[in-house]
Amino acid sequence: MRLELTQAALADLRSIRRYTLKRWGKAQEQHYIDLIWRKFSDLQATRDRCRFRNDLFPNCQVAAVEKHVVLFRVQADTLQVVRVLHGAMDFSRHF
Numbered sequence: 001m002r003l004e005l006t007q008a009a010l011a012d013l014r015s016i017r018r019y020t021l022k023r024w025g026k027a028q029e030q031h032y033i034d035l036i037w038r039k040f041s042d043l044q045a046t047r048d049r050c051r052f053r054n055d056l057f058p059n060c061q062v063a064a065v066e067k068h069v070v071l072f073r074v075q076a077d078t079l080q081v082v083r084v085l086h087g088a089m090d091f092s093r094h095f
Helices: 007-024 026-049
Strands: 002-005 061-065 068-075 078-086
Touching: 002 007, 002 026, 007 026, 007 078, 026 061, 026 068, 026 078
Parallel strands: 002 078
Antiparallel strands: 061 068, 068 078
C-alpha cells in the first residue's frame, strides 16, 4: 500500500518537530517523529483496527500516537494521511 501525506499533514509534522525540538531537545524530537513514522507504516498493514470518524471527513479513520492522533483515509491502494493533530485539539475545527 502506498503512503501519501497531504500538505496539511506535512505542515503538522513540521510543527510537531519544531515544538518538540524547542521544548525537549534533538534526541526527543527524533524519537517522537520516528514513532509517528512507525505508526504510518503500521497503518499500512493494520488499518482495519482503527476507529472511523466520518463526522470529520468521508472515510476518516483515527489512530493514536502518544499525544497525537493520525487522521487518515484509505483510497484504493493508498493510505492518505490527512492530518496529524494533538489529541487535545478540536479536530472538527481543522477541516
